[in-house]
Amino acid sequence: MFKLIIVGFLMLLNLEASTDEALKAFKNKDYATAFRLYEKSAIEGDAKAQSALSYLFSNGLGTKQDSTKAMFWLEKAAKGANSTAQYDLGMMYLSGYKVEKDSKKAFELLSKSAEQNNPNAQYNLSLMYYNGDTVDLNVTKAAQLLESAANQGHKVAEQNIGRVYMQLLKFEEASKWLEKNAANGDDSAYYFLAEVYCQLEEFKKAKEWAQKAIDTGNKEAKLLYEKHELQKY
Structure with a gap:
């Protein structure tokens, strides 16, 4: 991660x-x-x-x-x-x-x-909380630190915070950061956005991002597309 x-x-x-x-x-x-x-x-x-x-x-x-x-x-x-x-x-x-x-x-x-x-300290401290290194594992605390670092422009934190919010089932927050990742050229964010919008039952958006992911050769996106019958939207 x-x-x-x-x-x-x-x-x-x-x-x-x-x-x-x-x-x-x-x-x-x-x-x-x-x-x-x-x-x-x-x-x-x-x-x-x-x-x-x-x-x-x-x-x-x-x-x-x-x-x-x-x-x-x-x-x-x-x-x-x-x-x-x-x-x-x-x-x-x-x-x-x-x-x-x-x-x-x-x-x-x-x-x-x-x-x-x-922000550099916040990022590396978030990693310690995420992995339970020296401290009790705390993904929520890791996310708080990551978002603080990301809001200050820490690029690696920006790339990871959306994925961590997905783990916490905070899909609205996840979508915000994943959209930013995608806009910055991170095509791995396409599939995650498709998954997030399926969870939010925003299937038209899910279809759009799933198709983008499929176009990059993402096989999981194709399975997601078929599972939710996104061709209907």
Whole structure:
């Protein structure tokens, strides 16, 4: 149903900080100046600067590459409620990347990040609820998180939320997202839409989507078409 997104170490860090000069220097590839300014703000307790400093240490930008210091500042930023740092660190624990795998820590960090509406955290946390990984299986909670991520433009969440709503028998909600999937070129959504509209007894729409699915070679759609005698509509 889902694809687990494993993001490269610190690739999504928010490089904004309390000083515009640091971000400007970073964008201008003046990494030495960016490092100096971010370090000053990080030491003063700015969580965004701490997150940025972790990125610079991790990638050896403006300073010597140092994974230990990168992790130190990432943990600082996460404790300082920086949602992106919480997400990155959570994914590291979830995948066992450069740390010992710990699903419990991953769940705690992703939950904190998701509460701040980080769509990537919401998506991966939904996966944990959907699979019952470290937490009791809860498809309804998974759907809530998925929809929140999808509403923020998370593409994989958009592709999956309609299918999860089908499992929950929430066909009206499912149709909304599946229609969007179909409009975005996802022809696998055609069959699901045909099935949803059969459940809603909107057989004219079901016929339309079943035919589209059949045209793509979907054998299940042909069986659905015959079962509900959609040729009558």
